[in-house]
Amino acid sequence: MKTTINQVSKYVDQEVTIGVWLANKRSSGKIAFLQLRDGTGFMQGVVVKADVTEETFTHAKSLTQETSMYITGKIVEDARSPFGYEMQVKSIEVIDEAKDYPITPKEHGTEFLMDHRHLWLRSKKQHAIMKIRNQIIQATYQFFAQEGFTKIDPPILTGSAAEGTTELFHTKYFEEEAYLSQSGQLYMEAAAMALGKVFSFGPTFRAEKSKTRRHLIEFWMIEPEMAFTTHDESLEIQENYVQFLVESVLSHCQLELNTLERSLERLEKIKAPFPRITYDKAIELLKEKGYTDIEWGEDLGAPHETAIAESFDKPVFITHYPTNIKAFYMKPDPNRDNVVLCADLIAPEGYGEIIGGSSRIDDLELLEQRYKEHNLSDEAYNWYLELRKYGSVPHAGFGLGLERTVAWICGVDHVRETIPFPRLLNRLYP
Known part of the structure; x- marks a missing residue:
């Protein structure tokens, strides 16, 4: 089922596919946390090494900021998230790999941000x-x-x-x-x-x-x-x-x-x-x-x-x-x-x-x-x-x-x- 982030509340405990960009990511040993956005909202995707293929997990850890992809997984409720839901990722299909995205997760000056509005x-x-x-x-x-x-x-x-x-x-x-x-x-x-x-x-x-x-x-x-x-x-x-x-x-x-x-x-x-x-x-x-x-x-x-x-x-x-x-x-x-x-x-x-x-x-x-x-x-x-x-x-x-x-x-x-x-x-x- 293909959907959007703002509609995932309808698909709790179901597997869906969403077209997204990678806003940010972090990894902790055998888990990769992907911050995803699709224009309708932001949501976290969790990739657990034990639950996916070795290729998918390696892929998840190597994704670059603003890479576009189709991501598939099960939607679950998450009380810790302001959004209230997250995706347990099963597979990733990269559409276009972004390289050297200029706005990184750090402080930037106003003029720099305005030049990259x-x-x-x-x-x-x-x-x-x-x-x-x-x-x-x-x-x-x-x-x-x-x-x-x-x-x-x-x-x-x-x-x-x-x-x-x-x-x-x-x-x-x-x-x-x-x-x-x-x-x-x-x-x-x-x-x-x-x-x-x-x-x-x-x-x-x-x-x-x-x-x-x-x-x-x-x-x-x-x-x-x-x-x-x-x-x-x-x-x-x-x-x-x-x-x-x-x-x-x-x-x-x-x-x-x-x-x-x-x-x-x-x-x-x-x-x-x-x-x-x-x-x-x-x-x-x-x-x-x-x-x-x-x-x-x-x-x-x-x-x-x-x-x-x-x-x-x-x-x-x-x-x-x-x-x-x-x-x-x-x-x-x-x-x-x-x-x-x-x-x-x-x-x-x-x-x-x-x-x-x-x-x-x-x-x-x-x-x-x-x-x-x-x-x-x-x-x-x-x-x-x-x-x-x-x-x-x-x-x-x-x-x-x-x-x-x-x-x-x-x-x-x-x-x-x-x-x-x-x-x-x-x-x-x-």
Whole structure:
């Protein structure tokens, strides 16, 4: 019977064949212990000299790291293993012998591992991170489907900047100028006017020359937009979504979380509702914590977000930022026009902002005023104005950064480990 590692629980005390690679091995006299992987998981194969042919045992002891093979044996339960099962090996059929595999079971520098990212992905820790990332993606589709959202795909090539910034990748689009998208939000607003509640899930690009552990040049965003939705209603959707993601990982990725030595207790605390503080309160809190140089009207940096998060054991919303540090499309607070109806969701444990969102301006005259203030081209953005011209409604939306969310849930230090092939300021290889 041919199967995979993640299915072996169905074949206890039965003989099966699995296509695997050798992750590592050790031998103890008359027993060889093979650490096997097949893409679905990791499992130990035990080769006992007395139970196999002399050729098979010699073969087992000479196997090199990352050699591919078909391995046959009986599946047995093993309470000592985190996985819970192992194989009592009967025979080995080598497919391809690997020689001089560069990532050996020892410490390697980050740059070396990044140069070999195509191979580093095979390691147990990186495998666990990718499996959790996959679970978060599955949970995202499940959440928005059950909440009545329609998936919409905005364009990646655009003729203008979503937020009027200059941190864009420029390209030629035949005879026109074009840019790689830094957000699908404006297009999602158009889709929300047609379909009510929509979300996108795709790559975004920021030509930001940043080297922090929270930044990538290419990353993935989930961007919902909702018609007939208030600021507070949007915050409720956001916290329910984040709670759903964490619960999904806790339900389906216990083995991977254990591999990463992630604190389950901290993740189990992630229950809505999340605390909310205004930007005003955040500035007061920072000053109390010794950040005396921060003044009202300045944007919050990573150290500030971390300091604020330390006061909470679950994500915290910072709301009502000053108008002049936020995007042109954000709706002013009707009771105070120097702040906007927006919120950043700050993850605990120093992982920073994972969601940014706001109510969008739905008044045509006010949006036209913002165009002038931000020197936006009527030609490039006329279609966006028309959304307010033909049946405008109150609406809100947000964007969640996948890689930062994966980093937080996994408890890994740098977002470069949360995407299969990271694009960084100094890295376009492999």
